[in-house]
Amino acid sequence: MSVLIFGETGQLARELAHLLPGARFLGRDAADLRDPALCAGIVATTDAAAVINAAAYTAVDRAETEPEIAATVNGLAPTAMARAAAARRIPFLHVSTDYVFDGSGAAPWQPQAETAPLGAYGRTKLAGENGVRAAGGVHGILRTSWVFSAHGANFVKSMLRLGAERDSLRVVADQIGGPTPAAALAAALVTMADALLRDPGLSGTYHFAGAPEASWADFAREIFARAHLGCRVEDIPATAYPTPAARPANSRLDCTATEAAFGIARPDWRPGLNDVLTELGALT
Numbered sequence: 679m680s681v682l683i684f685g686e687t688g689q690l691a692r693e694l695a696h697l698l699p700g701a702r703f704l705g706r707d708a709a710d711l712r713d714p715a716l717c718a719g720i721v722a723t724t725d726a727a728a729v730i731n732a733a734a735y736t737a738v739d740r741a742e743t744e745p746e747i748a749a750t751v752n753g754l755a756p757t758a759m760a761r762a763a764a765a766r767r768i769p770f771l772h773v774s775t776d777y778v779f780d781g782s783g784a785a786p787w788q789p790q791a792e793t794a795p796l797g798a799y800g801r802t803k804l805a806g807e808n809g810v811r812a813a814g815g816v817h818g819i820l821r822t823s824w825v826f827s828a829h830g831a832n833f834v835k836s837m838l839r840l841g842a843e844r845d846s847l848r849v850v851a852d853q854i855g856g857p858t859p860a861a862a863l864a865a866a867l868v869t870m871a872d873a874l875l876r877d878p879g880l881s882g883t884y885h886f887a888g889a890p891e892a893s894w895a896d897f898a899r900e901i902f903a904r905a906h907l908g909c910r911v912e913d914i915p916a917t918a919y920p921t922p923a924a925r926p927a928n929s930r931l932d933c934t935a936t937e938a939a940f941g942i943a944r945p946d947w948r949p950g951l952n953d954v955l956t957e958l959g960a961l962t
Contacts, residue, residue: 685732693864714758721762752802757809764815781926827860841909851913855929856887859950888947
């Protein structure tokens with residue numbers, strides 16, 4: 679399967695490169711998502727069988743002060759790419775986020791649940807989703823949460839650094855979600871792309887997140903335990919750690935439709951964490 683992938687150095691793109699070494703990966707120098715027309719033009723002339731958008735504006739807090747840039751990268755660019763893919767009748771896969779929900783309640787969010795983003799990042803990602811759907815082509819929108827890997831900036835790498843420097847850390851304990859290994863997310867996208875080529879009727883919006891659910895504090899404890907760091911975790915409420923952008927308190931995602939449609943089970947994030955720690959040389 680020949681695949682065109684937007685993204686090259688991010689967490690997800692790096693993992694896709696392991697699975698699809700023959701794919702064409704486009705970094706910002708070749709396909710800047712701040713130029714939607716350029717990106718659409720690349721899709722319009724590709725000979726790939728499918729397109730995966732693994733690039734995004736992910737600086738959640740900075741999006742509050744750069745909403746126009748986030749809106750272009752997360753909203754206008756994937757919309758333009760999806761329209762071009764629809765014109766070529768090839769599947770377009772797009773990654774979205776738990777931030778499209780307001781985080782209320784405690785039940786896992788289903789794909790068809792009402793969206794209500796709390797901030798600019800979530801609003802721009804939702805705009806991208808809506809644009810991909812409206813393009814009318816074969817598509818798979820995959821919402822995920824709390825992605826981590828050995829690459830880029832993420833919670834695991836931050837905790838390893840801080841845990842080695844400090845005796846204790848105060849970590850938010852009232853935000854709950856499913857940590858997701860980027861490697862598992864990449865594998866899910868490849869499976870979806872192949873399935874959509876065979877059955878366009880599977881087009882739709884799906885969820886994919888690691889299990890079991892945990893708080894950020896729980897996640898930090900597991901990182902420290904597996905990396906043999908003596909840093910103690912003190913549970914705090916999100917109100918004690920204010921950020922420019924509000925985070926959803928409930929990021930649980932119902933992934934049953936994804937398993938039913940594609941046979942993709944939720945990954946246990948703990949073995950994935952071991953793999954990342956091993957790659958980083960932090961698992962002894």
